[in-house]
Amino acid sequence: MFETPPELIADIEAFERRWEETSLREWLEEMPDQFSRGMSEKRFGDLPRWRAAIAALPSLETEVVNLDTSAITASGTVNAEKLMELETALRGLHPWRKGPYSLFGVNIETEWRSDFKWDRLAHAIDALEGRRVLDVGCGSGYHCWRMKGAGAAEVIGIDPTPLFVLQFKAIQRYLNIDTVHVLPLALEQLPARLKAFDTTFSMGVLYHRRSPIDHLTDLRDTLVSGGQLVLETLVVEGDEDTVFVPPDRYARMGNVWFLPSPAALVKWMRKAGFVDVTVVDVNQTTVAEQRSTDWMTFYSLSNFLDSADQNRTVEGHPAPMRAIVTARLP
Numbered sequence: 001m002f003e004t005p006p007e008l009i010a011d012i013e014a015f016e017r018r019w020e021e022t023s024l025r026e027w028l029e030e031m032p033d034q035f036s037r038g039m040s041e042k043r044f045g046d047l048p049r050w051r052a053a054i055a056a057l058p059s060l061e062t063e064v065v066n067l068d069t070s071a072i073t074a075s076g077t078v079n080a081e082k083l084m085e086l087e088t089a090l091r092g093l094h095p096w097r098k099g100p101y102s103l104f105g106v107n108i109e110t111e112w113r114s115d116f117k118w119d120r121l122a123h124a125i126d127a128l129e130g131r132r133v134l135d136v137g138c139g140s141g142y143h144c145w146r147m148k149g150a151g152a153a154e155v156i157g158i159d160p161t162p163l164f165v166l167q168f169k170a171i172q173r174y175l176n177i178d179t180v181h182v183l184p185l186a187l188e189q190l191p192a193r194l195k196a197f198d199t200t201f202s203m204g205v206l207y208h209r210r211s212p213i214d215h216l217t218d219l220r221d222t223l224v225s226g227g228q229l230v231l232e233t234l235v236v237e238g239d240e241d242t243v244f245v246p247p248d249r250y251a252r253m254g255n256v257w258f259l260p261s262p263a264a265l266v267k268w269m270r271k272a273g274f275v276d277v278t279v280v281d282v283n284q285t286t287v288a289e290q291r292s293t294d295w296m297t298f299y300s301l302s303n304f305l306d307s308a309d310q311n312r313t314v315e316g317h318p319a320p321m322r323a324i325v326t327a328r329l330p
Contacts, residue, residue: 011181072146091295269325285321
């Protein structure tokens with residue numbers, strides 16, 4: 001019998017109160033085992049240090065929460081001593097990849113300006129009011145909060161990286177919204193043919209998959225009939241038969257498998273059973289959107305590009321360009 005990790009007990013309790021569908025109730029039975037494996041200190045040696053950072057977060061009273069601005073914000077009255085405790089604890093969860101966040105005046109300048117991506121897609125998606133939403137590969141949950149701010153009834157983010165789950169928990173400590181969750185899971189761990197979500201997002205995941213069609217099929221099976229998929233991935237220029245397979249690394253990443261053209265991506269999505277497939281944005285990533293900061297001090301985009309030609313990666317491939325595509329399940 002597996003015990004639920006303490007930081008995820010509240011999530012299961014919330015699901016038990018809310019979930020009525022048979023498929024979701026069945027998933028609930030699997031969760032303690034899944035969560036225990038996903039947050040295992042035997043597998044992830046840094047977990048004790050990250051949990052210590054969470055434990056060091058000071059008790060603060062949030063007066064205002066804002067989910068609709070560039071930085072997800074919690075604010076209130078706090079003295080200098082508590083502010084230092086807060087910043088020290090949050091820095092114990094380095095590196096911060098997705099954001100930005102602002103907690104009581106502590107501004108977490110994450111590697112990615114994830115608000116740029118949200119601004120590119122928000123106008124093109126179905127209204128989220130009252131919807132149950134899934135965010136696959138959500139990182140620390142920045143976009144989950146934006147989805148909630150856009151009116152979603154419930155948002156489930158999944159990401160197999162324990163650090164990101166605990167970063168989300170740090171933010172959630174002060175936002176205290178019990179209908180937004182980040183769980184230590186990969187898409188493949190969800191029950192087959194769950195068909196429970198009105199909208200599913202997959203952003204920055206497809207190119208890490210050895211079988212992109214399988215990923216699209218798994219995404220399809222999370223949706224209710226008529227549900228919407230919002231997908232963002234790396235692409236290259238070309239026609240509907242253009243797919244770039246990096247011979248080795250791409251922008252210093254070793255786990256990049258297939259980069260289709262936007263037209264080829266549309267073809268894949270139709271092949272996987274989606275309709276109303278629409279390319280809503282194609283955008284080359286800039287060093288203003290992805291960069292090293294005090295909160296993510298490792299290499300970032302500027303180190304992955306050719307110093308003499310910002311339109312090429314260090315390997316000589318086309319620089320990262322990303323497409324956002326929406327589609328619907330019939």
